[in-house]
Amino acid sequence: MALPIIVGAAAGTAAGTAAIAAYLNAKFHILHDLRNPRAGLAPSKEIVDYLTGRVMAKRVLLFHVLEDHALHHRPDHPFLIFEGQTWTYRQFYDCIIQVANWLMKDMGVDSGEMVAIDGGNSPEYYMLWFALDAIGAKISFLNWNLTGAGLVHCVKLCESRFVIADTDVRNNLEPCREELEGLSIQIQYYSPSFFASLTDTTPIPPARYEDITIDSVRSLLYTSGTTGLPKGVIFTTGRELVTGYSSAKYLQLTPNDRMYTCMPLYHGAAHGLCTSPCIHAGATIVLGRRFSHKTFWPEVARSRATIIQYVGELCRYLLNGPANEHERSHCVQMAWGNGMRPDVWEPFRERFRIPVINELYAATDGLGATFNKNYGPFTANCIGLRGLIWHWRYGNEEVRVKMDVDTEDIVRDGDGFAIRCGVDEPGQVLHRLDPKLLDSVPGYYKNEKATLDRRIADVFEKGDLWFKSGDMHRVDADGRVFFADRLGDTFRWKSENVSTNEVADALGRFPQIAEPNVYGVLVPGYDGRAGAASIVLADGVTLETFDTKALARYVRDVLPGYAVPLFLRVTPALEYTGTLKMQKGRLKREGVDLEKVGNGDVFFWLPPGSDRYVPYERKDWEALKNRSVRLT
Numbered sequence: 001m002a003l004p005i006i007v008g009a010a011a012g013t014a015a016g017t018a019a020i021a022a023y024l025n026a027k028f029h030i031l032h033d034l035r036n037p038r039a040g041l042a043p044s045k046e047i048v049d050y051l052t053g054r055v056m057a058k059r060v061l062l063f064h065v066l067e068d069h070a071l072h073h074r075p076d077h078p079f080l081i082f083e084g085q086t087w088t089y090r091q092f093y094d095c096i097i098q099v100a101n102w103l104m105k106d107m108g109v110d111s112g113e114m115v116a117i118d119g120g121n122s123p124e125y126y127m128l129w130f131a132l133d134a135i136g137a138k139i140s141f142l143n144w145n146l147t148g149a150g151l152v153h154c155v156k157l158c159e160s161r162f163v164i165a166d167t168d169v170r171n172n173l174e175p176c177r178e179e180l181e182g183l184s185i186q187i188q189y190y191s192p193s194f195f196a197s198l199t200d201t202t203p204i205p206p207a208r209y210e211d212i213t214i215d216s217v218r219s220l221l222y223t224s225g226t227t228g229l230p231k232g233v234i235f236t237t238g239r240e241l242v243t244g245y246s247s248a249k250y251l252q253l254t255p256n257d258r259m260y261t262c263m264p265l266y267h268g269a270a271h272g273l274c275t276s277p278c279i280h281a282g283a284t285i286v287l288g289r290r291f292s293h294k295t296f297w298p299e300v301a302r303s304r305a306t307i308i309q310y311v312g313e314l315c316r317y318l319l320n321g322p323a324n325e326h327e328r329s330h331c332v333q334m335a336w337g338n339g340m341r342p343d344v345w346e347p348f349r350e351r352f353r354i355p356v357i358n359e360l361y362a363a364t365d366g367l368g369a370t371f372n373k374n375y376g377p378f379t380a381n382c383i384g385l386r387g388l389i390w391h392w393r394y395g396n397e398e399v400r401v402k403m404d405v406d407t408e409d410i411v412r413d414g415d416g417f418a419i420r421c422g423v424d425e426p427g428q429v430l431h432r433l434d435p436k437l438l439d440s441v442p443g444y445y446k447n448e449k450a451t452l453d454r455r456i457a458d459v460f461e462k463g464d465l466w467f468k469s470g471d472m473h474r475v476d477a478d479g480r481v482f483f484a485d486r487l488g489d490t491f492r493w494k495s496e497n498v499s500t501n502e503v504a505d506a507l508g509r510f511p512q513i514a515e516p517n518v519y520g521v522l523v524p525g526y527d528g529r530a531g532a533a534s535i536v537l538a539d540g541v542t543l544e545t546f547d548t549k550a551l552a553r554y555v556r557d558v559l560p561g562y563a564v565p566l567f568l569r570v571t572p573a574l575e576y577t578g579t580l581k582m583q584k585g586r587l588k589r590e591g592v593d594l595e596k597v598g599n600g601d602v603f604f605w606l607p608p609g610s611d612r613y614v615p616y617e618r619k620d621w622e623a624l625k626n627r628s629v630r631l632t
């Protein structure tokens, strides 16, 4: 379907509106339906009508949604709270316009031009983001944690003439200055005092954004690059609006809501699941500079936040953290996010007195989403619920298929087709694609190979096309959907499949373990991988008081024999990404060959017949290699 339908439609006429609505309906059918929390019950018509209205009014930017509040609906309502300071919608809007004028007049940023921005969470970061949006520029959200080759790669990829960066990331940027300047890329720093000194409040000329369509690339967010260099994930204007609008609807956000996030703003979660829905609802964003035990509860309590956003292991961190005087006296009604593990779920709810845990599963570079607004035990620990209506409506659109754990390929039957998983069988989640509507499927910027790698054809019949999620889910007899593992994390041992998440959940419940990270290691002479866990001991537990006998008894009790970790690697701290996701790559590579292990981690193992984990040394590796000891 071609873009000109929108551009060419006679604005304001009924025929024009109908044409646009029809176009958008086709276009966002996939995105919306698969993201629809109450799939089959809520009409996607609401979303199509909303988009149509914005297209007709030529106000398709997130900035425009913000502007509506600032100039019309609620100018004096708080928009942002940061470190004790509050900006109303109108006040913040004025700051945005001043930055926008600087970008247009002093920096010479063109409409339609991509601009890379880099910086930690701050009001100024938001000002820069929305100012670029306002003047019709595209935004490339660099991960502020990057430096060196990764950083240069991202800037080159988006072909920005500038990196506009917070002075607080100077140390990451300066080492790349020479290389960037060699590519004619200019570094421009900003700071609170600099933005405060700007005064030009000339309104933005509509010509800056009038040509932007619902299909235009609006921004790039990057994958974490834990395997290889980061990839740019394209957010179109339409996707930006749909994500914010539908998340606000799903959460039933009102202007009285205040959502706290300390997750990095360059990442899809803080961007699409906090910032954008809050703006759609006219709600208040409470921004934390970064995650810290010290500031988390005081900031949440003092700002009277009603919702907190979590990602990855944030909740585990809080649960392992020291008691804070504010941790139970706050206004939080809901924790909203992705990655709450079962061993953390109920203890988190109880300790911090948060009635609703609203866990979702989605990815910036993914298609489907699942939601679980959870109040109590029945749906605790899962990421969604698939009822009869869902199956009737979507059972052939989203499926789980059996995977070959070793090759990470889809298992094919005698006819060459994939095999659907039954009840409780983990499998990779696939979403059906309509070959005619491929441009609404998330893709990677200037990386067609990676975009195409996410697709797979001839799954259940010749000519069908599906999108690979890269994640393994499991659905039980009650329709509860569980996140099993990342594809590639599950490993095989003794011809059985071991889900690293399931083992980690068990280890996480052992009181002496604060943080577990489970992976499989190669051992000479064995098929598959032996289970290993890198662990951080709980506060106050030392290597001397670590009860390795109790742990061995416990894991043998709660896990099937093949899933019992045979190796333990006690470490002072696990490695996380900038969004608090655990890294397994280095651990898997180093394995249990102590020659390859650099730092001071302490290893234990569970030798055959032993009733406890015992220290693991080089001679044990030798004995495994010369097969005088066999693992069981």
Ligand SMILES: *[C@@H]1O[C@H](CO)[C@@H](O)[C@H](O)[C@H]1NC(C)=O
Pocket (backbone or CB within 6 Å): 144, 145, 146, 147, 172, 576, 577, 578
């Ligand atoms: C990135 O973040 C990690 C963990 O938060 C930190 O240890 C590391 O120093 C950071 N790297 C850079 C380049 O900022």
Ligand SMILES: *[C@@H]1O[C@H](CO)[C@@H](O)[C@H](O)[C@H]1NC(C)=O
Pocket (backbone or CB within 6 Å): 402, 403, 404, 405, 406, 411, 495, 496, 497
């Ligand atoms: C393990 O996964 C393979 C696919 O890789 C599957 O064929 C097999 O049935 C699974 N084994 C068990 C015990 O679940």
Ligand SMILES: *[C@@H]1O[C@H](CO)[C@@H](O)[C@H](O)[C@H]1NC(C)=O
Pocket (backbone or CB within 6 Å): 619, 620, 622, 623, 626, 627, 628
């Ligand atoms: C295997 O290695 C262990 C540990 O180095 C050693 O004690 C043992 O004698 C070796 N056995 C054989 C058969 O080489």
